[in-house]
Amino acid sequence: MNDAGAAGGVVVRIATRASRLALWQAHHVAGLLSASEPGVRVKLVEVSTEGDRDRDRRLDAMGGTGVFTREVQQTVLDGRADLAVHSLKDLPTEAVDGLVLASVPQRGESGDALIVSRPLDGTDDGGLGAIGDRDRIGTGSPRRRAQIRYRRPDLEVSEIRGNVETRLRKLDEGEFDAVVLAVAGLARLGLSERITTVLDPEVILPAVGQGALGLECREDDVATVGRLEAISDPATHLATTAERGMLFRLRAGCHAPVGVRTGGNDGRLWLHGVVLDPDGTRRVEARLEADATTLDAAKSLGVAIADELLASGAAELISG
Numbered sequence: 001m002n003d004a005g006a007a008g009g010v011v012v013r014i015a016t017r018a019s020r021l022a023l024w025q026a027h028h029v030a031g032l033l034s035a036s037e038p039g040v041r042v043k044l045v046e047v048s049t050e051g052d053r054d055r056d057r058r059l060d061a062m063g064g065t066g067v068f069t070r071e072v073q074q075t076v077l078d079g080r081a082d083l084a085v086h087s088l089k090d091l092p093t094e095a096v097d098g099l100v101l102a103s104v105p106q107r108g109e110s111g112d113a114l115i116v117s118r119p120l121d122g123t124d125d126g127g128l129g130a131i132g133d134r135d136r137i138g139t140g141s142p143r144r145r146a147q148i149r150y151r152r153p154d155l156e157v158s159e160i161r162g163n164v165e166t167r168l169r170k171l172d173e174g175e176f177d178a179v180v181l182a183v184a185g186l187a188r189l190g191l192s193e194r195i196t197t198v199l200d201p202e203v204i205l206p207a208v209g210q211g212a213l214g215l216e217c218r219e220d221d222v223a224t225v226g227r228l229e230a231i232s233d234p235a236t237h238l239a240t241t242a243e244r245g246m247l248f249r250l251r252a253g254c255h256a257p258v259g260v261r262t263g264g265n266d267g268r269l270w271l272h273g274v275v276l277d278p279d280g281t282r283r284v285e286a287r288l289e290a291d292a293t294t295l296d297a298a299k300s301l302g303v304a305i306a307d308e309l310l311a312s313g314a315a316e317l318i319s320g
Contacts, residue, residue, distance in 0.1 A: 009039045012227065015072045015081035018046040019163050024188045025213055026085045032105060032231040040227070045081040047072045066092050073099060076217060082224050083217040088209030088240055091216075093248040103215040103228035104237040108184035110211035110261075112144060112204050113195040116178040117171055126203025128152050130196055135177035138167065142278055144180050146257035147204045149280025164189055180204075184211040205259025205274050208243040212236055238298040239263070242271050245302025250275065250309065252318050267293045273305045275314040284312040 012033060016026035023044070030042035049071045068090040075081045077098055088104065095101075119130045128151055131137060138160030139145055145157045160167050160176065164185055171179045180199070186192055215232075217224040239262040252258050257276040264270050269292035274285040286308035292298040306314075 009041055010223075011041045011043055012083065012224070013043045013045050013081040015045045015047055015075040015084040017049055017068065017072060021164060021185050021189060022085070022087075025087065028188075029085050029105065029213065029215060029231070033227060036230045037227060045075060047075050073216065082221065083215055083228060086214040086216065088212040088214035089207040090254055091209065091214045092254060093208075093244045096216075098218055098220075099216045100219040100225065101214055102217050102225045103232035104240050105213055105215070105231055106233035107236040107240070108211040109182075109187060109198075110206045111183045111201045112180050112199045112206065113183045113186055114178060114180055114197050114199055115168065115171060115194050116196040117174070118177070119196045126151065126200030127197040128199070128203070131155060131178050136175075137178045137180065138170065138176040139180040140167075141180075141207065142255055142257045143207055143259050143276075144204065146276035146278055146280040147259060147274070148180070150276060150283055151203060151280075153280070164191065168194060182210060201261055202272075205261055205272065208247045208254070208258065208260050209240050212240050214240075238269060238292055238295065241295045242269055242292065242298040242302040245299035246271065246273050246306045246309075247302075249303045249306030250314060250318060256318050258318070264289070264292070267291055269298060269301055271301055271305050273309055275309050275317050277317040282313075282317055284309055284314055284317065286312070 014026050014030060016022050026044050033040050033042060050067045069086055072084045073096050076084045114127055114130060116130050120132055133154050134156060136156045136158060137148065138158055140160050148155060148157050160170060160179060164181060167179050167181060170176060183198055186195060215228045217228060242262055243260045246260060247258060250258060257278055259274045261272040262269060268289060270289040272287045274283060276283045286305050288301060288305045290301045292301050
């Protein structure tokens with residue numbers, strides 16, 4: 001239940017991780033809510049997740065799925081908050097009993113950025129030409145590692161953990177020659193000037209839901225569901241529903257070597273999906289387009305492209 005503010009009106013409590021980027025996202029949603037319904041007051045409830053506390057183990061070694069969302073979701077289920085703000089790419093496609101993904105606001109940039117300590121002149125091969133032979137490149141994403149290795153097997157691609165600022169510091173201190181980070185995250189933190197080049201999304205396909213926010217609340221909280229639906233972006237919600245439908249059908253976690261792009265207009269939606277093995281030696285892809293004016297239709301498109309990928313051997317690649 002929403003709290004009644006001491007000075008009148010409604011207080012909406014937002015559960016969020018405490019990183020600088022997560023807080024930016026929560027404040028952004030707070031602004032959308034206030035603009036949509038003047039008089040609503042927002043309170044942030046900061047939550048520490050398993051992924052935040054354990055900075056040493058690889059995400060896939062921690063189970064991967066839900067390491068940045070479980071505790072935030074539980075805060076909403078327990079009634080300590082009314083809604084949760086997630087980076088949609090971190091939110092598992094398996095629904096949690098009692099919660100509903102009620103809103104997906106307008107998406108930011110969905111691509112990946114390359115930040116290089118000593119950029120070369122070349123920007124061929126989707127931007128990876130800015131990296132020298134046998135350079136050390138850091139990324140926390142199996143999806144990025146696999147796709148980079150597929151294009152540039154000469155590179156030493158390694159796991160990197162920590163928030164955006166920590167990863168940039170490791171680059172600046174010489175632990176890596178380059179790092180790959182989400183364009184949206186850098187932009188939201190005012191760090192766009194650090195970008196050497198934006199990788200071609202047809203070469204390094206983004207993650208499912210990348211650049212978008214997912215807003216969850218209790219499914220029986222009619223008032224909050226209504227508030228969140230009012231700030232949802234229909235085009236973003238359709239596109240990300242198709243992407244998540246693909247990931248769900250593939251039975252792949254948020255950190256699997258799976259990439260996707262979506263786009264379209266006039267009621268048509270296209271989807272381009274790719275699956276690789278972890279080493280980036282094998283790759284399958286598929287493209288489909290369909291009418292998709294409802295969330296059910298968008299999900300069906302995602303399922304259809306997943307079926308094409310599975311028919312091409314995607315399950316074996318995902319399982320390693």
